[in-house]
Amino acid sequence: MRRAPTWPRHAIMLAVCLLMLVPFYWVIKTSLTGENIYAWPPSIIPVNPHLFNYVDVWYLIPFPRYLLNSVIVTIMAISGNLLFNTAAGYALTKQFPGKRWIVLLLLSCMLIPFQATIIPAYLITSWLGVLNSWLGIALPMLSTIICIFIFKASFEAVPRSLIDAARVDGLSEWRIVVRILLPLSKPAIATNVILNFIWSWNAFLWPLIVVRSPDMQTLPLGLARFLSVMEDTTGALFAFVVMVLVPGLTIFLMAQKEFIRGLTSGATKG
Amino acid sequence: MTTASARSPWYQRKQTRDIALVGCFLLPSLAVFFLYRILPLGWNAMLSFQSWSPLKAAKWIGLENYEEMLLDDDVFWDALTNTLIFIGCSPIAIALALGIALLVNSDLKGAAIYRTIVFLSYPLMTVAVGIIWRWLYDVRGGFFNYVLRSTGAIDEPVKFLQSFDWALPCVIAAEFWQVLGFYMIILLTGLQSIPQHLYEAARVDGVPAHARFLRITLPLLRPSIFLCIVVGILNSFTSFDLVYVMTNGGPGHATELLITYIYKAGFGQTRFDYAAALTVVQFLLLVVLTVIANKLSGGNAGSLER
Structure with missing residues (x-):
């Protein structure tokens, strides 16, 4: 069969990739530039490169504090999701009266974007008395409907006979989940951890609303604050950007397959 | 017993x-x-039907909030128009993503690397993306002005984000950059679920390539395209981060989206009641557009809900 040559396709894809990578390059270049970042014309390679800007970040802003807040909120969100979604996912594999309604309720909740509820969500959080706290930031992110269904699908794939055998051996329900089902659902766990990491690590609007004091700010809020205080006058801002992006990118590159599977299964299977 | x-x-x-x-x-x-x-x-x-603020008791005022919004509030109309433009532009990104998906779906060497690079921008923190793009558009240090000026396309630097004409397209371009990879992944999943024998049969029958695309690929991709459109609609909500950092709705209200306006009304002016009415409109817009998209994609794309 006659085949078209592949080089035009490679050429297009190389051009696309180049365009996609330019923003990364430009910000890294700026963060390494030692001199005035406003110098005209901007050079393609960093002038007199050094890591001064990265050191500067530590002096200009409470970076460790932002990092601590982000890490704690992310850990809370991930552990909450693992615990609650596992439990809910397992409950949904069972037959019980009203199950259809619960599933329908969850599916319709999924169509309510969180952004459409911020005003009352703020009032509720303030009523609960957890404004300006780690719990307040993490609370709406403690359980995710998509991830419940990912766990449900994964648990349903485990052979019934295995669960029955465990039950005959006298294992309690919670132990069946922890000892039998979870070890067989590693991909679902990975998907859960990765998706929730990305969502809570990157969350901006909700923390912006809930957090009042500077020492409760997470990394995205710190970035926005840095920008509003310093404008983009210093290379340190871009060093900060690079430092904030590295964890997310690392996780993505390490677990690309689980990440993409999670997004697509979450998006298509509901 | x-x-x-x-x-x-x-x-x-x-x-x-x-x-x-x-x-x-x-x-x-x-x-x-x-x-x-x-x-x-x-x-x-x-x-949204009340007059309420944290300091005074709630009072029912019927449709007054809505009346104010629809009749007296120009900013609301700006925000609504911008949101609709924002959503209306997403098919361009979807078409681009479809092109890329078709290219990397073929037996191209290194397709996995291309895929990774195109997707790389999606998991990034949107606030950081906003700062990066703000810098790319910068008058002096920015990439675009550098390229345009050094190639001689323009003499004076363009103030992209400060211009009423350019600000919104610029924000949309930044949003495209971030979400393109996600569209591509959704479309790739769709492409891979199309049975290969359909293409082989068509090839045996001598169906030309463009007809194969129009008659096989596009119809079978409908659910994926629908999903992309829904993501595009939802992005007009989630792009709050981007707009907040890049322009904060300015200049004037040229890049104001409904979500940024809700935030400003609620938490800037403490008008929770009015912000709630805005939220209702935004939510209804989302529902209506999703239903329309579902209808247009053949109505069978309910795979999302099912």
């Missing part, structure tokens, strides 16, 4: 225990969704 009589209370007890267990297992998740999805939606609808 006969087995039959012993069995039935035992069985009943077991069943009650099972239901209690299911309840306990479901409760935490349901509590979160109740507190942060269902209750807010209802409360929000109620609030």
Whole structure:
């Protein structure tokens, strides 16, 4: 069969990739530039490169504090999701009266974007008395409907006979989940951890609303604050950007397959 | 004791225990969704018909908030128009993503690397993306002005984000950059689910390539395209981060989206009631557009809900 040559396709894809990578390059270049970042014309390679800007970040802003807040909120969100979604996912594999309604309720909740509820969500959080706290930031992110269904699908794939055998051996329900089902659902766990990491690590609007004091700010809020205080006058801002992006990118590159599977299964299977 | 009589209370007890267990297992998740999805939606609808602020008691005022919004509030109309433009542009990104997906779906060497690079921008923190793009558009240090000026396309630097004409397209371009990879992944998943034998049969019958694309690929991709459109609609909500950092709605209200306007009305001016009315409009817009998209994609794309 006659085949078209592949080089035009490679050429297009190389051009696309180049365009996609330019923003990364430009910000890294700026963060390494030692001199005035406003110098005209901007050079393609960093002038007199050094890591001064990265050191500067530590002096200009409470970076460790932002990092601590982000890490704690992310850990809370991930552990909450693992615990609650596992439990809910397992409950949904069972037959019980009203199950259809619960599933329908969850599916319709999924169509309510969180952004459409911020005003009352703020009032509720303030009523609960957890404004300006780690719990307040993490609370709406403690359980995710998509991830419940990912766990449900994964648990349903485990052979019934295995669960029955465990039950005959006298294992309690919670132990069946922890000892039998979870070890067989590693991909679902990975998907859960990765998706929730990305969502809570990157969350901006909700923390912006809930957090009042500077020492409760997470990394995205710190970035926005840095920008509003310093404008983009210093290379340190871009060093900060690079430092904030590295964890997310690392996780993505390490677990690309689980990440993409999670997004697509979450998006298509509901 | 006969087995039959012993069995039935035992069985009943077991069943009650099972239901209690299911309840306990479901409760935490349901509590979160109740507190942060269902209750807010209802409360929000109620609030939009009231006059209320944290300092004064609630009063029913009927449709006054809506009247003010629709009749007297130019910013609302700006925000609505911008949101619609934002959503209306997403098909361009979807078409681009489809092109890329078709290219990397073929037996191209290194397709996995291309895929990774195109997708790389999606998991990034949107605030950081906003700062990066703000810098790319910068008058002096920015990439675009550098390229345009050094190639001689323009003499004077363009103030992209400060210009009424350019600000919105610039924000949309930044949003494209971030979401393109996600569209591509959705479309790739769709492409890979199309059975290969359809293409082989068409090839044997001598169907030309463009007809194969129009008659096989596009119709079978409908659910994926629908999904992309829904993501595009939802992005007009989630792009709050981007707009907040890049322009904060300015210049004037040239890049104001409904979501940024809701934030400003609610948390800037403490007009929770009015912000709630804006939220209702935004939510209805989302529902209506999703239903229309579903209809247009053949109505069978309910795979999302099913």
